[in-house]
Amino acid sequence: MLKERALEVAPDLRGWISDIIMSEATADAVVVHKPDHSTTLTVRFAPGEKPQLMVRGPRTRALYYRGAPGPSCLQVRLRPGTGKALFGRSMRDLVDEVVPLSDVWHSAGQMADLVDDPGTFVEALVAGLPDRDADGDLVMRAMDMLSTSDIKTSAKRLHVSERHLRNVFVDGVGMPPKRFARIARVRAVIEHGATRPLSELAQEAGFYDHSHMTAEFRAIMGVAPTVFFGGRASPNVRCVGPFKSVELTAGEAVT
Numbered sequence: 001m002l003k004e005r006a007l008e009v010a011p012d013l014r015g016w017i018s019d020i021i022m023s024e025a026t027a028d029a030v031v032v033h034k035p036d037h038s039t040t041l042t043v044r045f046a047p048g049e050k051p052q053l054m055v056r057g058p059r060t061r062a063l064y065y066r067g068a069p070g071p072s073c074l075q076v077r078l079r080p081g082t083g084k085a086l087f088g089r090s091m092r093d094l095v096d097e098v099v100p101l102s103d104v105w106h107s108a109g110q111m112a113d114l115v116d117d118p119g120t121f122v123e124a125l126v127a128g129l130p131d132r133d134a135d136g137d138l139v140m141r142a143m144d145m146l147s148t149s150d151i152k153t154s155a156k157r158l159h160v161s162e163r164h165l166r167n168v169f170v171d172g173v174g175m176p177p178k179r180f181a182r183i184a185r186v187r188a189v190i191e192h193g194a195t196r197p198l199s200e201l202a203q204e205a206g207f208y209d210h211s212h213m214t215a216e217f218r219a220i221m222g223v224a225p226t227v228f229f230g231g232r233a234s235p236n237v238r239c240v241g242p243f244k245s246v247e248l249t250a251g252e253a254v255t
Helices: 083-087 108-114 118-126 134-146 151-158 162-173 177-192 198-205 210-221 225-229
Strands: 002-007 017-025 029-033 040-045 052-056 063-067 072-078 098-100 237-241 244-247
Touching (some): 072 118, 083 134, 083 162, 108 118, 134 151, 134 162, 134 177, 151 162, 151 177, 177 198, 177 210, 198 210, 210 225
Antiparallel strands (some): 017 072, 040 052, 040 072
């Protein structure tokens, strides 16, 4: 199983950081990496190794790994739209990628000495950053609207063109508004699907009906909702290094 512990995000950091999670695989089990519209800074700790600082870009579909006891991870999940300001680059090149932090951030070397103290590490991560610029504010406002409105309606309410909103959104988040909304709806189902009726959640999350939710869930999660919530999903990738994984072929065993 995967043991997770949520760490408190300081009030002055909540504009930049959504969640801070310390996770550790305590037994051989399938570990789910859910689709995510956020960029996540990950510090991987393994016995006898130096901590490895990685950036995990927005993920468009679920990945299932065979976990093993030993390594643990500190995961700092950034608010969607803040990655560009933090790293000084568009997030579109990081979609479905995991790369060393040093590849995208000039201050990575300074952070390596702080990873033993999560609080100090997170504070140093955003120290001295300016407030979000106009593009960042536009992305944040658009995200709130896209759960219930389409891109055309959102752009009109924000008094910008659809093209401008789409370009700013892709640079800031890494994915187009429509894909962002799809992932947000599926994540809403994942959050409560184990304890509430799926038909009820489908309506609340903004799907047309139960069958629409099932189709979208399968497309993004790789399995039907009943399989996922029943704990019957099988690994679809094999980790071959901290920055690399490969898809399994049909019938390939995971060891």
